[in-house]
Amino acid sequence: MSGLPLFGFFRRMLGQDQAFIRAIATITGRTPSNVRLYRLAFTHSSVVRQQGEQGRQQSNERLEFLGDAVLGTVVAEYLFRKFPYEQEGFLTEMRSRIVNRESLNALALKLGLDKLVQLDPGQGRAARSRSVNGNALEALVGAVYLDQGYKAARRFVLGRIVKPYVDVKSMTQTTANFKSKLIEWAQRNGRVLRYELSGEPRPGGVMEFSATVLLDEEAVATGMGLSKKQAEQLAAERALEVLGV
Amino acid sequence: MSGLPLFGFFRRMLGQDQAFIRAIATITGRTPSNVRLYRLAFTHSSVVRQQGEQGRQQSNERLEFLGDAVLGTVVAEYLFRKFPYEQEGFLTEMRSRIVNRESLNALALKLGLDKLVQLDPGQGRAARSRSVNGNALEALVGAVYLDQGYKAARRFVLGRIVKPYVDVKSMTQTTANFKSKLIEWAQRNGRVLRYELSGEPRPGGVMEFSATVLLDEEAVATGMGLSKKQAEQLAAERALEVLGV
Structure with a gap:
């Protein structure tokens, strides 16, 4: 038992x-x-x-x-x-x-x-x-x-x-959109848009890039990423947020 | 022809x-x-x-x-x-x-x-x-x-x-060595050794850590890495270089 x-x-x-x-x-x-x-x-x-x-x-x-x-x-x-x-x-x-x-x-x-x-x-x-x-x-x-x-x-x-x-397809579209959206906004509002880029080596042999969005030479937002493009995209996305676009 | x-x-x-x-x-x-x-x-x-x-x-x-x-x-x-x-x-x-x-x-x-x-x-x-x-x-x-x-x-x-x-084996040994080598040096020379750690989120969802070696509260070297241990190791390695050990 x-x-x-x-x-x-x-x-x-x-x-x-x-x-x-x-x-x-x-x-x-x-x-x-x-x-x-x-x-x-x-x-x-x-x-x-x-x-x-x-x-x-x-x-x-x-x-x-x-x-x-x-x-x-x-x-x-x-x-x-x-x-x-x-x-x-x-x-x-x-x-x-x-x-x-x-x-x-x-x-x-x-x-x-x-x-x-x-x-x-x-x-x-x-x-x-x-x-x-x-x-x-x-x-x-x-x-x-x-x-x-x-x-x-x-x-x-x-x-x-x-x-x-x-949804890879819609992701591709978002990817392309932040930078062009910001360009359009700058053109509509007569502002001069420029990116400032810098790169720094990171452990593991990778580079980390930092991109700053400048509107009429004034820094608006910064993004970081493991490629220049990625850093710029993130910076553009944040700039759009800051600008309330 | x-x-x-x-x-x-x-x-x-x-x-x-x-x-x-x-x-x-x-x-x-x-x-x-x-x-x-x-x-x-x-x-x-x-x-x-x-x-x-x-x-x-x-x-x-x-x-x-x-x-x-x-x-x-x-x-x-x-x-x-x-x-x-x-x-x-x-x-x-x-x-x-x-x-x-x-x-x-x-x-x-x-x-x-x-x-x-x-x-x-x-x-x-x-x-x-x-x-x-x-x-x-x-x-x-x-x-x-x-x-x-x-x-x-x-x-x-x-x-x-x-x-x-x-040579993975010798790599393991080096890995362990910088921190303990620095501890030994500090003990021999009567210095107080401390690490200051900070972490920052990075794109891609990873954290990047920064470790600073302080000897008697004075910053000697800093290392960065994707883990605390890695950051400390690098900081210790650099501190040993700075100290000429």
């Missing part, structure tokens, strides 16, 4: 696991092999720290590091093929619009990942941070990559995230 | 192509299928601009964008597996030490890519830039990825670049 409660315990565990496996299969389109990886993908650091065994039990941060890279590669190839005549600067900017923190958080919510994330709500700032879900999405991509390989991760990213939820 | 010079032309073209194909096969370990991709990987923008057909003939910049992502993913997975107990910050820092501009340039020279790069030496700064070879290496990874798939690109990066030429 002593076995019965234990049996119930295992059955509950198994039931939980089955529900989790079903959820992952629905989200990724494939039944997971190594379920532990997916559990890890949804383990926020607040839960691990709470248990006070730092260095032992892991959080999803390492998987997030890996998934971020995989996601970046899949989206890079997608844009590379979709825009055969666009320059590198355009591709870089488009990718950062797709995989930036805010966008990833929104995508994670669309996939319902917030219902799977394990976090300690009592942990304040870190656990309430809005990037929790976006980070879990990256970690999930990392888990699919390790569990099923690159091709499956690519299929997941394109088939379940980018194609259903990212 | 009029066919003979033309035949000679084709034979020379074919000879050049054969030599190029052999060079690529030696470097990557696989005979290329789509040779055009590899030609593109070695086409520096100075050659394209020289021909004045911008937008038509392409340079290797788009392939570089793609290859940079593939390289980042392969190295991320390699470090993820090699250091199962290290945190995300360590992995990020190690990766940036492997794939930074200087390191890529050195690796490109070891592979002999400088002999394949097509550039216009008359074009001044851009063509003479030291990143030409490192950029070609990234573009080559992009070409292998498109031509042979992810697995082949991964095999190329690990088997022909990382494992033969990157």
Whole structure:
């Protein structure tokens, strides 16, 4: 008779696991092999720290590091093929619009990942941070990559995230719009528009550019980015806000 | 008889192509299928601009964008597996030490890519830039990825670049050394050592950290990085330089 409660315990565990496996299969389109990886993908650091065994039990941060890279590669190839005549600067900017923190958080919510994330709500700032879900999405991509390989991760990213939820076409239009909108505004209002650019090397060998919008030689707004174009776009976007256009 | 010079032309073209194909096969370990991709990987923008057909003939910049992502993913997975107990910050820092501009340039020279790069030496700064070879290496990874798939690109990066030429072990040691070396120096010289940290959000949703080394509350050196640890390491490294240690 002593076995019965234990049996119930295992059955509950198994039931939980089955529900989790079903959820992952629905989200990724494939039944997971190594379920532990997916559990890890949804383990926020607040839960691990709470248990006070730092260095032992892991959080999803390492998987997030890996998934971020995989996601970046899949989206890079997608844009590379979709825009055969666009320059590198355009591709870089488009990718950062797709995989930036805010966008990833929104995508994670669309996939319902917030219902799977394990976090300690009592942990304040870190656990309430809005990037929790976006980070879990990256970690999930990392888990699919390790569990099923690159091709499956690519299929997941394109088939379940980018194609259903990212409106690349309208993104292209917004991209082009801020700078030309500002030019139009300056022309209508008889103002002289000029950008001041500077670049600074950053760790990791990348350059970071800073663009300042000058109207009649007066600085209105500044934007930063990893390409000149990106910096100018951001500066133009902010200038339009400042001007209330 | 009029066919003979033309035949000679084709034979020379074919000879050049054969030599190029052999060079690529030696470097990557696989005979290329789509040779055009590899030609593109070695086409520096100075050659394209020289021909004045911008937008038509392409340079290797788009392939570089793609290859940079593939390289980042392969190295991320390699470090993820090699250091199962290290945190995300360590992995990020190690990766940036492997794939930074200087390191890529050195690796490109070891592979002999400088002999394949097509550039216009008359074009001044851009063509003479030291990143030409490192950029070609990234573009080559992009070409292998498109031509042979992810697995082949991964095999190329690990088997022909990382494992033969990157001394990951000694890199780990250097990583740990700057901060502890500075602590030792401060203790020996009876100085109070402290780091001042600040973080700033950057486009693309990342945070950039700045660390300043203070000795007896006097700022000695500052470092920036995408993690606190990375910023502190760089600040410590620079402080040691300033102090002549």
